[in-house]
């Protein structure tokens with residue numbers, strides 16, 4: 175092949191790119207994504223990117239990043255891509271939490287760091303935010319995302335490798351002290367096995383996102399409440415993402431009556447969070463996010 179022919183081959187036209195992507199996606203989506211690929215990637219990567227996309231490889235893994243709140247988060251395989259519905263509750267909670275001072279926020283199952291880092295960029299009056307995940311790839315990515323977004327962060331962030339089922343918690347003496355007003359946030363894996371196989375999970379998620387970030391059920395909510403909220407009285411409030419009513423119910427059932435617990439639906443009317451606070455704390459401000467107490 176001559177150099178000039180090779181150049182033509184390399185520089186796919188937008189129409190060719192749309193044709194490749196629309197083998198698997200509706201034309202309007204293919205047009206949007208082809209434009210993003212052209213804008214974000216050098217031309218020698220366009221063919222590969224379009225072919226990968228037509229095989230349902232996630233666009234964020236192809237482009238390598240995803241905006242989230244004020245942050246630009248790096249995305250890479252083996253770590254869950256941060257979702258818009260997570261961004262929605264994180265920003266909503268941050269807006270409410272701006273009205274109060276918090277000693278510590280713990281973001282368990284942090285993945286890309288999207289929840290903890292965004293709260294560090296939205297809030298000022300927090301002493302420290304801890305981001306924890308059990309997976310090396312997630313820890314490394316959160317560290318990179320912290321560095322990339324350092325100029326946007328107002329709060330000190332520490333990142334730890336730890337397994338929730340081992341009861342790992344940094345600074346646990348501090349978190350045993352009820353005077354240390356703390357918040358526990360988590361988006362744990364919450365899709366039960368049957369729903370992952372037979373449910374409505376998108377092909378790109380099933381094929382390419384890490385199963386250990388998706389597959390889970392009551393065990394995570396039982397662990398978050400029994401191993402963290404109850405033994406560490408510093409936690410005066412929590413926000414957990416979830417997908418099913420029975421996951422919220424188990425949290426309500428385990429927590430003693432001095433906790434108020436409610437559920438939140440997202441802007442698409444999907445059940446998205448279980449949220450709770452101790453009756454005596456000003457973190458009860460989170461009650462403005464819930465739609466129903468349970």
Ligand SMILES: C[S@@+](CC[C@H](N)C(=O)[O-])C[C@H]1O[C@@H](n2cnc3c(N)ncnc32)[C@H](O)[C@@H]1O
Nearest residue numbers: 256283284285307308309337338361362363387
């Ligand atoms: C649903 S993803 C959430 C990631 C991120 N917080 C977000 O909202 O995009 C769940 C995360 O939990 C982590 N995880 C799974 N099992 C865990 C365990 N036993 N202990 C700690 N983290 C775990 C996974 O590595 C994954 O990053």
